[in-house]
Amino acid sequence: MLKEQLLAVLPDLDPASVVPSASMRSLGADSMDRMDVVVGTVEALGIDAALHRFGDAANLGELTDLILEAVPA
Amino acid sequence: MTAVGIEDIGAYFGTAHVEVGELFQARGLEQARLANLLMRRKSVALPCEDIVTMAVNAARPVLDRLGAEGRATIETVVVATESGVDLAKSAAAFALAFLDLPKTCRVFEVKQACHGGAAAFQMAAASLAVSPRRGRALVIAGDAPIPVQGSYAEPSQGAGAIAVLLGEPRLARWHADRYGLWSFDNTDFRRPAVDVDVINVDLSIMSYIDCLIGSYKNYSEHTASDFGASFDALAMHTPFPGMVRGAHRTAARRLSGMDAAGIDLDFKKRVSASLEVPAEVGNIYSGCTLMALASSLRHHSTTTGHELGVYSYGGGCSSEFIGLTASADTERTPAAAQLDAALSARTKISVERYDAVLDVARRTLPGTPDADDCLRGVSDLVTTAAHTAGPLLMLGSIKDHHREYLWCDKDMS
Known part of the structure; x- marks a missing residue:
């Protein structure tokens, strides 16, 4: 889902570059792009959590972990 | 309770600006x-400027319009900033010497990152509303950051101050019960030095x-408000x-269920007016929300008046949503004209000259014990701005931590 949102926001991105160790910043996403990716992902997954808990992720792997923790059971 | 509101607004956005597109090019930024920044220009602080000079230069047009009799009714002067020049004495106390205000006045400084200006606005308005004296309050908010050269933050780091005179509700009416609050501890922005x-x-x-x-949500719990329908205009903290x-895109979807096309229309209709001035000035931190509010009153004017929602956020973090009622024809007020004049008073400078200004910016930082001839190399920008803005207060020198200010006019040699 995260990858899908990222590719929707940055359609020119090479899907093979979207790996856990990459950060959205290193992939060329600016701050507004990153906001759209995070908000789009949590809304698509039905997560009703404060957004700031996703603000400290250093890379896509960490962001994925934080999102998985917040997915409703 | 006395009817209270925004009586007048003054603005000071420095003496110079750079084109944000030129800065992107010079720095090699993508x-x-x-496009996502939505900035056109940004104001540049000179080494001879600090929060005291900016506060005074923003307030002076308002106090000139108010006259001596009106000035005597001002009982509060508060400056909200993240760039105080002293850790004990407030910028308001420094400013008092240059504003021709009565001694029957409380002066203090407020700090809560970018929320400082709106917090000061709310406290000052509330104090007027419960006082039987029918006084006035001057709320000034602004900042003079040291831009981080080469960063993506740099193109939006502006300089300037907004002065809001609270008293008679000529520009907008304040309501004691129209606010919503939301704060928690985070570490998104700090200025440790x-x-x-x-x-x-x-x-x-x-x-x-x-x-x-x-x-x-806290606001709507107390006011039965609807985010999409209760406000004709919105002004938000604008870094x-x-x-x-x-932020509007997300809030409009979550709070009002708007679709993408509806959000786009809503942004143009209710929000874009508040961004006209910020797009010319950049981030003035504690002053951002009041600058967006002023921009909305200037560029979203109606013949009957309208409801205006104001959102303030400051890192750390604290926030408030405030409901005001804008008066009719706010675009045809002295405040609107002076807001335009504060923008046009600036001289466009090249990135090369901007870098030269930054090279000496640290000469006069708060905490600096001594600095001579602070106007060196930039006096032409000050005299040019004074042609439009009138006399401007500048920092002349610093001697043994004492900041010596001087008035500069268009004929300064």
């Missing part, structure tokens, strides 16, 4: 990112949105206009 900004951009943006939704567009 041009694609410029006068020239060091530490920011977690992603955390800040997420917290901004959390607080917009949180403070608005850069693109941030507001992104």
